[in-house]
Amino acid sequence: MDLAVAESSKKIVIVGAGIFGLWQAYLLAKTGHQILVIEQSPEPFADAASQYAGAMIAPFCEAESAEPIVCELGFEAAALWREHYPGLIENGSLVVAGARDQGELKRFARLTEGHEIVGAEDIAELEPDLAGRFQTALFYKDEGHMITPRALIDLKKMAETNGAQFIFGKQWSSEEVKADTDITIDCRGVGARSELSQLRGVRGERILIRSQDVELKRPIRLLHPRHSFYAVPWDDGRVLLGATLIESEDETPMTVRSALELLGMAYALHPGFSEAEILELSAGVRPSYPDNIPRVTVCESGRRIFVNGAYRHGFLLAPMLAAVTRGVIGGPLVEHPLLHFQ
Numbered sequence: 001m002d003l004a005v006a007e008s009s010k011k012i013v014i015v016g017a018g019i020f021g022l023w024q025a026y027l028l029a030k031t032g033h034q035i036l037v038i039e040q041s042p043e044p045f046a047d048a049a050s051q052y053a054g055a056m057i058a059p060f061c062e063a064e065s066a067e068p069i070v071c072e073l074g075f076e077a078a079a080l081w082r083e084h085y086p087g088l089i090e091n092g093s094l095v096v097a098g099a100r101d102q103g104e105l106k107r108f109a110r111l112t113e114g115h116e117i118v119g120a121e122d123i124a125e126l127e128p129d130l131a132g133r134f135q136t137a138l139f140y141k142d143e144g145h146m147i148t149p150r151a152l153i154d155l156k157k158m159a160e161t162n163g164a165q166f167i168f169g170k171q172w173s174s175e176e177v178k179a180d181t182d183i184t185i186d187c188r189g190v191g192a193r194s195e196l197s198q199l200r201g202v203r204g205e206r207i208l209i210r211s212q213d214v215e216l217k218r219p220i221r222l223l224h225p226r227h228s229f230y231a232v233p234w235d236d237g238r239v240l241l242g243a244t245l246i247e248s249e250d251e252t253p254m255t256v257r258s259a260l261e262l263l264g265m266a267y268a269l270h271p272g273f274s275e276a277e278i279l280e281l282s283a284g285v286r287p288s289y290p291d292n293i294p295r296v297t298v299c300e301s302g303r304r305i306f307v308n309g310a311y312r313h314g315f316l317l318a319p320m321l322a323a324v325t326r327g328v329i330g331g332p333l334v335e336h337p338l339l340h341f342q
């Protein structure tokens with residue numbers, strides 16, 4: 001494919017309706033391409049790792065553990081979310097630590113930017129239900145989050161409104177590429193492992209609860225030397241508790257150890273969570289490359305493009321990967337930190 005050729009409408013098949021496939025479908029349909037999305041699961045999102053995500057748009061906080069490029073591109077991606085998705089909740093995020101773990105809070109502050117150190121009074125104002133529980137917190141006012149299942153449904157609708165078509169319940173295989181398809185964009189997540197030898201799965205577990213007693217307004221990260229924990233408020237009293245990060249491709253149900261760990265952290269955040277209903281305990285596998293940085297990989301002279309390796313940044317970076325693919329298809333994008341040619 002001549003990357004310098006001006007953009008014209010192309011017939012594009014997108015395989016996989018997770019967060020990557022949905023953003024590709026939306027942005028490319030909006031650009032004027034003819035988009036068909038093929039998804040193996042008969043029920044939308046039932047087989048997608050994306051359904052388990054905390055869906056925090058938190059490029060500042062991610063700097064604690066992610067490569068700098070993830071955070072840099074995360075800022076651009078956050079701007080795309082703001083521009084395109086009205087469901088983004090922009091209440092910022094709050095990071096706290098127990099009295100014994102103040103060293104963790106200092107370490108987190110050192111490794112990240114974009115925060116304000118707030119005291120007990122500000123915490124009470126930001127999160128009335130946490131009043132009196134923490135003396136100091138880090139407030140990242142420019143971060144956001146969304147309600148995961150709603151965001152997936154909304155993105156599908158946004159793609160459809162722009163002309164994309166979806167087929168659910170059909171398993172795609174590379175043998176069936178049709179002659180009239182200009183480009184196939186492969187967003188199968190861990191389903192593409194047989195063709196992407198470097199891809200691995202990283203297990204994550206999370207719990208969905210409904211609490212009548214504790215109301216949160218924004219994602220809260222509670223730091224601990226041994227556990228990583230966040231609580232993300234949804235609607236209707238629901239709170240997502242996440243997430244474990246385990247080097248394993250095991251997709252079997254959540255273990256008792258992980259449930260104890262996450263519920264123990266929720267209790268430490270606020271004992272009122274002990275009265276909450278447990279709605280779901282689930283485990284999924286994050287598709288990840290060795291460097292944990294996602295990639296747009298262009299193969300077969302541009303007729304096949306893999307978009308994969310979301311790791312724990314699928315929601316954060318999905319718009320950026322869609323923008324890169326659009327640049328490649330429309331030309332003349334040939335160089336970008338997320339772009340690879342094979």
Ligand SMILES: Cc1cc2nc3c(=O)[nH]c(=O)nc-3n(C[C@H](O)[C@H](O)[C@H](O)COP(=O)(O)OP(=O)(O)OC[C@H]3O[C@@H](n4cnc5c(N)ncnc54)[C@H](O)[C@@H]3O)c2cc1C
Pocket residue numbers: 015016017018019020021038039040041045047048049050051052053054055056170171172173187188189190191192203204205206242243244283284285286287307308309310311312313314315316317
């Ligand atoms: C517990 C947990 C918490 C997480 N928290 C966050 C978070 O807070 N923020 C964040 O950004 N990310 C988070 N992640 C990671 C994120 O969910 C994933 O990395 C990301 O959703 C992967 O998106 P994807 O679109 O690449 O893959 P998927 O969502 O897995 O989508 C791939 C789709 O392809 C389909 N498919 C596969 N093979 C075929 C085939 N042959 N034919 C047709 N369809 C096929 C699958 O059915 C699936 O629907 C979390 C993950 C877990 C497990």
